[in-house]
Amino acid sequence: MLNRFLTSLIILCLFTFSAGNSYGLRYQEETKTEQKKTKENKAATKEGEDKPDDTDKIIIKKRPEIFAPINALLQKEQDLSHYLAAEKLTPMLAGAQDFITIINENTASNQKGVMILLPDWEMSAKSSNALNYLQRMLPNQGWTTIAIQPPSRPVDYPSNALKLPLQLEENNKHLIEHQEKLTLMMTAVMEKAKDYPGIFVVVSQGSHAILLADLYAAGKLQSPSALVILSGYMNTAVDSLSFAKSLAKSQFPVLDLYLSREHQLANTDAILRKAQATKEMKVYYRQTQLHNNQVGYYPEKQLLRSINGWLKSIGW
The missing domain is CATH 1.20.5 (Single alpha-helices involved in coiled-coils or other helix-helix interfaces)
Structure with a gap:
């Protein structure tokens, strides 16, 4: 067990x-x-x-490629070519450079002549309300109009140099080069104007009006039958006085128009030109102020009436 x-x-x-x-x-x-x-x-x-x-994962986006801005003058010319009919545009040559003009032929029974319309620099041939109105109305009154696409403002004008002598030297150089361009352009346009009978009158705006007047006074261009200045001015006091003296000594008739509501340079320079013309006793010179509501905007009917009345007063 x-x-x-x-x-x-x-x-x-x-x-x-x-x-x-x-x-x-x-x-x-x-x-x-x-x-x-x-x-x-x-x-x-x-x-x-x-x-x-x-x-x-961190998503890294590729930076978009940034292109340099297109040349301003080229852009204006492309806009004109795009928006206007091809038969309205007439390309011309100024030396080796081509430029665009807009020709509106006379539609009246009588032919008075040609009005050459030159806007200020930085403007398009169609951006000025005053010159646009003249392009529309003048052909019905017997005028052929030739509107010019102007060259751009000279680069680095006015000069930013610290010393006054250097400023004067650089400004003078830029303006001479720009006037050479204007001389070639206006010579080509005046040759075209000979295709139409009658006198030729130049209507120009801003700084281009003053530079043209100086070219006519110096005999570098054939003087027109009459010159109409719209809000003429220069960017420096030295240039304003120099060109005012040149204009006062000229022999061609001048109608000097400016606005009651205008930028300061145009008002100051208008007073200066009037004083110099009075001092030199320029015979065919009339200065008229037009009353406007919007700064820089010309009253259209007053503008046309002023030009027609003045041309009749000097025999045209």
């Missing part, structure tokens, strides 16, 4: 030990498996940090 009990106890101990060993081995295997998975997860996390997913 005792032997059976001992035998059963031994078997039970062996079974318990065997089961304990089996559980210990299984626990070790599970522990190793978990440790292995933990290492793999850490490795995957690290790899994920090194290689961000699509949502974390």
Whole structure:
């Protein structure tokens, strides 16, 4: 009996030990498996940090290419070619450079002559309300109009030099070069004007009016039958006085128009020209102020009436 009990106890101990060993081995295997998975997860996390997913990518946009602005004069010429009918435009040559003119032929039974219309620099041949109105109305009154696309303002005029002598030298150089361009252009236009009968009158605006008057006074261009100045001015006091004296000594008739509401330079220079013309006792010179509501905007009917009345008063 005792032997059976001992035998059963031994078997039970062996079974318990065997089961304990089996559980210990299984626990070790599970522990190793978990440790292995933990290492793999850490490795995957690290790899994920090194290689961000699509949502974390930084999108770098390519900077758009910025082109230099187109030449202002070229843009004006392209606008004229685009918006106006081809038969309205007449290209001409000034030396080696071509330029655009807009010709509106006389539509009346009588032919008075040609009016050459030159806007100020930085203007288009169609941007001046005064000259646009003349282009529309004058052909019905017997005039052929030739509107010119003007050259741009000289670069670096007026000069920014610190010393006055250098300023004067640079300004004089720029204006001489610009007047040479105007001489070539106006010579070509006057040759074209000879295709039409009658006199030729020049109507010019701003600084171009003053520069043209100086060219006529100096004999570098054939003087017109009459010159009409619209809001003439120069950018420096020295140039304003110099050209006012030149105009006062000229022999061709001049109608000098300016506005009651005008920028300061045009008003100041008009007073200066009047004083010099009075001093030199210029015979065919009339200065008239037109009353307007908008700064720089010519009253159209008053403008046409002033020009027609003055031309009749001097025999045209």
